[in-house]
Amino acid sequence: MIPINQLQIKTLSENTAALPIVMAEWGLSMEISINDQKYLFDTGAGNINVLRHNMMVMGVRPETIDHIILSHGHQDHTGGLRYFLEQRAYLTGAKTIKIYGHPEVMSPKYVMSPLVFGYRFFGCPFTAGELERYGAEMVVSKEPIELNDSLMTTGEVPMINDFEDVGNTFFIKSGDDYIEDTEMIDDLAIIVKTDKGLVVILGCAHRGMINTIHHAQKITGIDTVYMVIGGTHLINASMERMDKTVEEIKRLKIQKVGVSHCTGANAAAYLLDKLGPEIFFNNNVGSIIQF
Numbered sequence: 328m329i330p331i332n333q334l335q336i337k338t339l340s341e342n343t344a345a346l347p348i349v350m351a352e353w354g355l356s357m358e359i360s361i362n363d364q365k366y367l368f369d370t371g372a373g374n375i376n377v378l379r380h381n382m383m384v385m386g387v388r389p390e391t392i393d394h395i396i397l398s399h400g401h402q403d404h405t406g407g408l409r410y411f412l413e414q415r416a417y418l419t420g421a422k423t424i425k426i427y428g429h430p431e432v433m434s435p436k437y438v439m440s441p442l443v444f445g446y447r448f449f450g451c452p453f454t455a456g457e458l459e460r461y462g463a464e465m466v467v468s469k470e471p472i473e474l475n476d477s478l479m480t481t482g483e484v485p486m487i488n489d490f491e492d493v494g495n496t497f498f499i500k501s502g503d504d505y506i507e508d509t510e511m512i513d514d515l516a517i518i519v520k521t522d523k524g525l526v527v528i529l530g531c532a533h534r535g536m537i538n539t540i541h542h543a544q545k546i547t548g549i550d551t552v553y554m555v556i557g558g559t560h561l562i563n564a565s566m567e568r569m570d571k572t573v574e575e576i577k578r579l580k581i582q583k584v585g586v587s588h589c590t591g592a593n594a595a596a597y598l599l600d601k602l603g604p605e606i607f608f609n610n611n612v613g614s615i616i617q618f
Contacts, residue, residue, distance in 0.1 A: 328522060329522070336617075337387060338355075338615075341612040350381060355557065374406070394427065395411075398515055400433055408451070426466065429515055439496050446498060493511040493534060514532070516539050528555075530558055532557070532560045540555060576606075
């Protein structure tokens with residue numbers, strides 16, 4: 328557990344720019360700093376120069392990152408991996424860096440896309456072998472992984488409640504057939520234990536924002552949740568799901584909720600209306616959270 332003023336979070340990739348000098352893309356990436364330790368959570372979509380530019384203007388240097396954590400294997404969270412590793416290898420002489428994720432994080436994934444009127448590949452665009460050439464070492468586990476005394480991954484998130492689901496646009500392939508992926512089993516989040524309570528950092532929360540929060544409480548034994556930030560995957564949520572999400576946020580007395588990426592404008596506006604500006608904020612590219 329750390330004093331919360333030792334935690335800093337910079338959002339490097341996200342759908343919307345919070346400042347004139349940063350670039351937006353559909354994706355998510357954050358630098359999480361705890362004292363001298365720095366973690367890269369996801370790497371954005373990999374659009375040309377976006378991660379590179381935003382890291383440069385936000386003062387994030389590839390060689391200072393100690394570990395990479397992947398929330399799941401979708402392209403909009405893994406597409407910047409090779410750029411980042413190439414830059415880091417150049418600056419460090421290909422010094423090894425560990426990439427943490429679920430065992431299925433590198434498995435092929437697909438979406439039903441209106442742009443191509445059918446299925447398109449939406450998994451990580453690189454193989455593990457390709458990334459290893461730039462110093463990456465994959466560390467995969469279904470169970471939570473403690474990276475230090477205050478920061479850990481959730482591991483697999485159980486889907487317990489009756490109102491959250493992963494959506495119906497994601498697919499895996501079996502032979503020539505595309506099968507709806509109703510599990511998104513590789514989805515995980517980061518937990519930081521602070522003196523104010525838990526800080527839960529979501530990638531996409533495919534397995535449910537509330538499911539993830541409850542799992543974080545269970546595996547840490549800490550009931551107080553101070554802040555939740557990141558992608559909430561409420562973009563197509565029903566009104567029932569929105570209402571139950573707000574109800575649980577209020578019941579848990581969560582002090583700060585900062586949404587990103589796959590939340591959607593309508594859901595964000597609804598959360599702002601129900602939670603108020605004292606609790607709700609938009610966490611966009613260029614946002615720096617420091618207490």
